[in-house]
Amino acid sequence: MIDFIGNRRKAYLLSLILIVGGIVSLTFFGLNLGIDFTGGTVLQLNLGEDFSIEEVEEVMMPFEELDGAAVQIVEGRDLAGDPTDEGVIVRAPYMEEERRDAVMSDFRDRFPEMDPADLRIESVGAVIGGEMTRQAVISLAVAILAMIAYITLRFEFKFAIATITALLHNIIIVLGIFSILQLEINVTFIAAILTVFGYSVNDTIVIMDRIRENIKHRKKHEYAEMVNQSINQNLVRSINTSLTTLFVLTALLFGFYYFIGSLDLIVFVVALILGVFVGTYSSIFIASPLWLNLQEYDLKLKRRKAA
Amino acid sequence: MKSAIKPGRFMVLIVLCLLILASGCFAFQSAADRDEGIRRGLDIAGGLYMLLEAEETGEQEVDRDAIDRAIAVIRNRVDELGVAEPVIAPQGDDRIRIELPDLEDAEQAREIIGRTAMLKFQGPDGEVIVTGANLEQARAERQPEVSPNPFVSLRFDREGSELFAGATREYMGQPIAILLDDEVISEPVVRDVVTDGHATISGDFKYEEASELALLLRSGSLPVELRELESRLIGPTLGQRTEEIAAIAAAVGLLLVLLFMIIYYRGAGFIAGIALVFYMSLVLWILNYLPTTLTLPGIAGLILSIGMAVDANVIIFERIKDELRSGRTLRSAMESGFQRAFRAILDANVTTLIVTVVLFILASGPVRGFAVTLFIGIICSMFTAIMLTRFLLRLALKAGAIQSGAYVGVEVP
Numbered sequence: 001m002i003d004f005i006g007n008r009r010k011a012y013l014l015s016l017i018l019i020v021g022g023i024v025s026l027t028f029f030g031l032n033l034g035i036d037f038t039g040g041t042v043l044q045l046n047l048g049e050d051f052s053i054e055e056v057e058e059v060m061m062p063f064e065e066l067d068g069a070a071v072q073i074v075e076g077r078d079l080a081g082d083p084t085d086e087g088v089i090v091r092a093p094y095m096e097e098e099r100r101d102a103v104m105s106d107f108r109d110r111f112p113e114m115d116p117a118d119l120r121i122e123s124v125g126a127v128i129g130g131e132m133t134r135q136a137v138i139s140l141a142v143a144i145l146a147m148i149a150y151i152t153l154r155f156e157f158k159f160a161i162a163t164i165t166a167l168l169h170n171i172i173i174v175l176g177i178f179s180i181l182q183l184e185i186n187v188t189f190i191a192a193i194l195t196v197f198g199y200s201v202n203d204t205i206v207i208m209d210r211i212r213e214n215i216k217h218r219k220k221h222e223y224a225e226m227v228n229q230s231i232n233q234n235l236v237r238s239i240n241t242s243l244t245t246l247f248v249l250t251a252l253l254f255g256f257y258y259f260i261g262s263l264d265l266i267v268f269v270v271a272l273i274l275g276v277f278v279g280t281y282s283s284i285f286i287a288s289p290l291w292l293n294l295q296e297y298d299l300k301l302k303r304r305k306a307a
Numbered sequence: 308m309k310s311a312i313k314p315g316r317f318m319v320l321i322v323l324c325l326l327i328l329a330s331g332c333f334a335f336q337s338a339a340d341r342d343e344g345i346r347r348g349l350d351i352a353g354g355l356y357m358l359l360e361a362e363e364t365g366e367q368e369v370d371r372d373a374i375d376r377a378i379a380v381i382r383n384r385v386d387e388l389g390v391a392e393p394v395i396a397p398q399g400d401d402r403i404r405i406e407l408p409d410l411e412d413a414e415q416a417r418e419i420i421g422r423t424a425m426l427k428f429q430g431p432d433g434e435v436i437v438t439g440a441n442l443e444q445a446r447a448e449r450q451p452e453v454s455p456n457p458f459v460s461l462r463f464d465r466e467g468s469e470l471f472a473g474a475t476r477e478y479m480g481q482p483i484a485i486l487l488d489d490e491v492i493s494e495p496v497v498r499d500v501v502t503d504g505h506a507t508i509s510g511d512f513k514y515e516e517a518s519e520l521a522l523l524l525r526s527g528s529l530p531v532e533l534r535e536l537e538s539r540l541i542g543p544t545l546g547q548r549t550e551e552i553a554a555i556a557a558a559v560g561l562l563l564v565l566l567f568m569i570i571y572y573r574g575a576g577f578i579a580g581i582a583l584v585f586y587m588s589l590v591l592w593i594l595n596y597l598p599t600t601l602t603l604p605g606i607a608g609l610i611l612s613i614g615m616a617v618d619a620n621v622i623i624f625e626r627i628k629d630e631l632r633s634g635r636t637l638r639s640a641m642e643s644g645f646q647r648a649f650r651a652i653l654d655a656n657v658t659t660l661i662v663t664v665v666l667f668i669l670a671s672g673p674v675r676g677f678a679v680t681l682f683i684g685i686i687c688s689m690f691t692a693i694m695l696t697r698f699l700l701r702l703a704l705k706a707g708a709i710q711s712g713a714y715v716g717v718e719v720p
Contacts, residue, residue: 044545115542116542117544117545119541119545120540123537124539135671136670139668139670143662143666190604194666194677195610198681202615203618209651234625236625237622240571240621241618255556259552
């Protein structure tokens with residue numbers, strides 16, 4: 001049996017470092033927000049021939065909106081695994097429809113082999129991502145209240161607090177890591193965060209169920225041992241479930257990275273993978289020990305009252 | 308406890324497994340069909356997505372009617388393009404969302420949608436009498452005492468009334484063409500001189516036809532300006548490639564999961580694999596027949612629900628192993644393992660379900676797509692893990708296909 005509970009202070013310290021680091025990074029560097037949040041225009045084109053960044057910048061020259069635009073070569077592969085490096089992504093501030101059409105027509109003139117079916121032109125005014133985030137935050141807040149109610153009903157209030165704390169812990173850490181890595185995020189990232197949330201809920205509740213069940217069988221006041229035993233009993237399941245989920249996610253990550261090279265998709269899967277790790281970690285090292293601390297504190301209060 | 312294989316029940320088990328695998332193949336195939344299968348979101352399949360915001364022009368305020376009129380104009384134009392399954396819907400109070408999948412020429416589509424609508428009344432000699440700018444109201448009406456058929460009543464403004472009065476005098480008995488974007492939508496014959504600006508178009512209308520014409524006429528005088536908030540154009544090749552790669556990667560990942568389950572949980576893992584195949588075909592089948600669209604966030608929901616479905620099986624098997632280790636017989640270990648696992652699975656799933664319901668009610672767009680697939684996934688997963696896995700395991704036990712703890716991956720003396 002592994003002594004998780006005995007080492008809980010180390011886990012708390014690790015989490016504290018991750019959270020504080022994350023919050024510091026979020027405060028000072030923030031997240032690298034994509035056009036869904038900031039507004040802007042992204043062109044992804046398959047130019048149909050090998051090209052250099054300079055050639056692309058030449059086409060962009062006459063457009064002053066594209067002055068500070070970032071140009072990036074997309075490294076993808078076809079299904080046979082042969083590299084296709086004819087793709088380019090241009091990230092620019094918001095451009096009006098007519099201006100976009102003008103840019104496109106200049107690109108067509110310069111690169112006549114450009115594939116009209118293999119392209120992405122996205123343009124977002126400044127409001128969409130913010131609205132979506134507000135909506136997600138509000139609905140998550142309501143969901144958390146509803147979850148507290150359900151967990152309190154089925155378990156007990158302390159279980160609810162431990163679970164929700166672990167969930168928030170996970171979300172802050174994933175956001176913090178994204179802030180430190182400065183990976184660009186878009187609206188799909190919100191879905192990824194929700195998935196992290198859902199995964200953590202599932203993972204944590206199952207361990208909480210073990211604790212709830214073992215409370216009845218515990219020796220008097222031996223809560224620490226009981227919680228540790230519960231975690232150990234659930235350990236194989238924790239590992240197997242995260243492993244199987246990681247199988248699917250790793251396959252997706254490899255597919256998106258190797259064949260498509262689309263940063264959006266990669267970021268999406270990376271967030272999910274981080275979520276699996278943090279979610280599994282937190283239900284073992286944070287949620288369960290936290291419940292124990294709450295329980296012990298509660299007992300101490302009761303004893304003092306009785307005395 | 309060693310018992311021989313019972314051929315009859317064993318056959319039933321094998322036939323059942325084969326049936327589930329076959330139905331799985333069928334569900335995958337029909338879901339994957341690009342035309343008849345699951346509706347793919349534009350972020351997966353490619354297409355054009357636009358979000359437009361209506362802005363007031365002059366005295367007309369942005370209300371429901373103005374938005375409906377604008378939608379009618381756009382729908383009219385999109386129909387011109389012959390796009391399959393276009394979505395043109397109001398969003399919020401002052402927005403219009405347009406989704407056009409499978410576009411041949413998305414740039415052309417965008418240009419056509421952006422055009423300003425033009426409604427014209429033209430005399431037989433091609434001369435423009437009045438434009439939509441002078442039309443104040445167009446309504447379908449039903450007045451049996453006036454006319455046996457429903458008709459469309461028009462009201463012009465002062466200037467329009469004068470122009471229209473002159474024209475009806477001039478073209479008495481001749482047709483006046485009504486053109487929307489240079490396309491003739493109606494060609495009524497002048498029967499009376501209209502001096503008060505109140506005209507009617509009567510004919511062999513059904514009420515729906517009359518109200519459709521009225522809507523088109525109202526739409527012609529586009530009262531609001533539409534500003535582009537968001538426009539996403541994804542070429543069909545790019546979308547298709549993403550979809551192919553995602554499908555192949557997901558299939559490989561799932562095969563690895565099944566393989567892992569069989570290696571780790573042996574016979575029971577195989578049964579769980581069968582149940583998972585059934586689970587996935589059930590989810591695909593439901594997604595196929597519900598009017599839902601699968602988007603990237605939706606796929607995230609699916610991945611999570613698959614993870615939870617596998618988790619349910621893992622929880623059950625670990626419980627059974629625990630029970631076996633504590634010395635129970637296989638049969639009673641199975642039953643009490645299921646019972647103990649049930650509460651954990653139920654509470655974990657219900658808590659997550661609560662989240663999906665809240666997200667579905669309060670959020671929209673991508674977040675909602677996530678909630679829908681996750682909700683469907685959890686319901687199906689609870690059903691298959693608790694009912695189907697249990698049923699198949701019991702059957703396997705009775706058939707003698709699972710004879711000892713070794714078949715669940717645990718060595719018990």
